[in-house]
Amino acid sequence: xxxxxxxxxxxxxxxxxxxxxxxxxxxxxxxxxxxxxxxxxxxxxxxxxxxxxxxxxxxxxxxxxxxxxxxxxxxxxxxxxxxxxxxxxxxxxxxxxxxxxxxxxxxxxxxxxxxxxxxxxxxxxxxxxxxxxxxxxxxxxxxxxxxxxxxxxxxxxxx
Amino acid sequence: xxxxxxxxxxxxxxxxxxxxxxxxxxxxxxxxxxxxxxxxxxxxxxxxxxxxxxxxxxxxxxxxxxxxxxxxxxxxxxxxxxxxxxxxxxxxxxxxxxxxxxxxxxxxxxxxxxxxxxxxxxxxxxxxxxxxxxxxxxxxxxxxxxxxxxxxxxxxxxx
DNA sequence: GTAGGAATGGGAATCATTATCAGAATGACG
DNA sequence: CGTCATTCTGATAATGATTCCCATTCCTAC
Numbered sequence: 001x002x003x004x005x006x007x008x009x010x011x012x013x014x015x016x017x018x019x020x021x022x023x024x025x026x027x028x029x030x031x032x033x034x035x036x037x038x039x040x041x042x043x044x045x046x047x048x049x050x051x052x053x054x055x056x057x058x059x060x061x062x063x064x065x066x067x068x069x070x071x072x073x074x075x076x077x078x079x080x081x082x083x084x085x086x087x088x089x090x091x092x093x094x095x096x097x098x099x100x101x102x103x104x105x106x107x108x109x110x111x112x113x114x115x116x117x118x119x120x121x122x123x124x125x126x127x128x129x130x131x132x133x134x135x136x137x138x139x140x141x142x143x144x145x146x147x148x149x150x151x152x153x154x155x156x157x158x159x
Numbered sequence: 160x161x162x163x164x165x166x167x168x169x170x171x172x173x174x175x176x177x178x179x180x181x182x183x184x185x186x187x188x189x190x191x192x193x194x195x196x197x198x199x200x201x202x203x204x205x206x207x208x209x210x211x212x213x214x215x216x217x218x219x220x221x222x223x224x225x226x227x228x229x230x231x232x233x234x235x236x237x238x239x240x241x242x243x244x245x246x247x248x249x250x251x252x253x254x255x256x257x258x259x260x261x262x263x264x265x266x267x268x269x270x271x272x273x274x275x276x277x278x279x280x281x282x283x284x285x286x287x288x289x290x291x292x293x294x295x296x297x298x299x300x301x302x303x304x305x306x307x308x309x310x311x312x313x314x315x316x317x318x
Numbered sequence: 319g320t321a322g323g324a325a326t327g328g329g330a331a332t333c334a335t336t337a338t339c340a341g342a343a344t345g346a347c348g
Numbered sequence: 349c350g351t352c353a354t355t356c357t358g359a360t361a362a363t364g365a366t367t368c369c370c371a372t373t374c375c376t377a378c
Contacts, residue, residue: 008344009305010356029334044358049335051356058305067224067277069366070334083271095268102255103280109254111285112242118226120277121262126270146168167375169325188366203327208366210325228335228365 007058013051015040020052020061021075026082026091028070066091066120081118085125094121166217172210174199179211179220180234185241185250187229225250225279240277244284253280 007013019036020027027035033048052073056063064072066084072091081094098119107114166172178195179186186194192207211232215222223231225243231250240253257278266273 006306008355010343012357042358044360046336046359047357053336065226083265083269083273085271086274092269092271094265096261096264102278105255106242106253106280107282110242110251110282111288112244112251112280112282113288114242114280114282115245116282117278117280119261119279121265121271121273122275122277123266123269123271123273129270129272147165167324169374171326201327203329205328205367206326212367230365 007054012040012043012047013055015043016048016051017055017060017075020073023075026064026072026074028072030070032073064091065118067122081120083121083123085128086122087124087128090125092125094119166213171199171202171206172214174202175207175210176214176219176234179232182234185223185231185233187231189229191232223250224277226281240279242280242282244287245281246283246287249284251284253278 015036016032019039020032023032023035029049029052030045032052033043033045036043036048052061052063055061056073059077062074062077064074064082066072066082066089067086068084068089070089076093079098081096081098083092083094084090103114103117106112106117174195175191178198179191182191182194188208188211189204191211192202192204195202195207211220211222214220215232218236221233221236223233223241225231225241225248226245227243227248229248235252238257240255240257242251242253243249262273262276265271265276
């Protein structure tokens with residue numbers, strides 16, 4: 001890509017963009033790579049990463065950074081928040097409007113020049129909830145130990 | 160650690176906890192490791208990671224996941240939001256109260272069982288702002304290219 | 319004391335992402 | 349059209365934060 005605000009729309013770039021826009025989920029780079037390879041078998045994962053990055057910087061798509069290790073991408077570029085399943089890593093859109101006043105408040109109350117903000121909700125998605133097998137058998141500690149409250153089931157801590 | 164809500168308070172664990180509580184910043188694991196080694200030279204980075212994780216799960220400290228690659232930790236366990244510098248990665252507390260109503264709204268409007276939420280503000284901190292050298296010399300694109308608006312200065316995208 | 323579980327240190331492994339680089343594709347311009 | 353500079357691609361290596369592994373050490377209960 002040049003630095004004059006233009007880029008070639010190569011076949012690879014186009015297919016990546018088309019496929020992402022056609023999916024209404026929030027795929028990771030390798031999930032999208034698998035899908036793009038159906039149309040273009042020789043495309044490499046590096047090309048997918050490279051173009052997702054460029055397309056996100058250019059504003060065509062959104063890169064989502066969640067609590068999970070892997071980044072996710074989406075075709076929707078409207079400003080909105082996300083909801084992540086702490087069990088399986090699935091990401092959905094959160095049904096609450098983005099709040100620019102909050103960002104403005106932080107901008108005014110600090111020495112930072114605030115550019116953006118991100119909100120992420122963490123929870124258990126319907127399908128993980130169905131297949132759950134909770135057994136919180138807590139006993140009380142004693143002896144020369146420090147006791148504590150578990151803030152959440154450790155197994156739920158998605159990656 | 161056992162799974163009966165107790166843990167030994169080993170010397171390593173104690174020193175890690177004390178040092179983190181004494182710092183009023185938001186260090187990464189390796190920053191804290193350097194500091195702890197001043198008191199306990201043989202402690203390994205793996206032990207620091209292990210104990211930060213356990214202490215966070217037990218609710219003694221907070222693990223902060225920001226846009227940066229490295230996680231950060233803090234002694235303050237009150238519910239609050241963070242503000243990250245996109246240039247240098249520095250993290251500060253955001254001076255706005257945590258909003259539990261927002262989380263409740265998402266819980267009620269989705270099939271998820273929402274457990275928590277995170278809010279992160281991104282901006283340029285005062286010291287990076289001072290040392291900035293902006294030169295947004297945008298020319299218009301032409302030819303068989305796709306033009307776009309840069310949503311932000313690429314260099315600001317803190318890893 | 320001693321046995322058994324828990325924790326440590328150090329180094330290897332993991333894994334998402336980025337860098338590198340030679341060759342292929344593309345666009346500009348005569 | 350042909351050439352040339354630039355951009356892009358595919359393959360693979362490198363990176364780096366975090367976790368895993370495991371032999372040894374440490375604690376705690378009895």
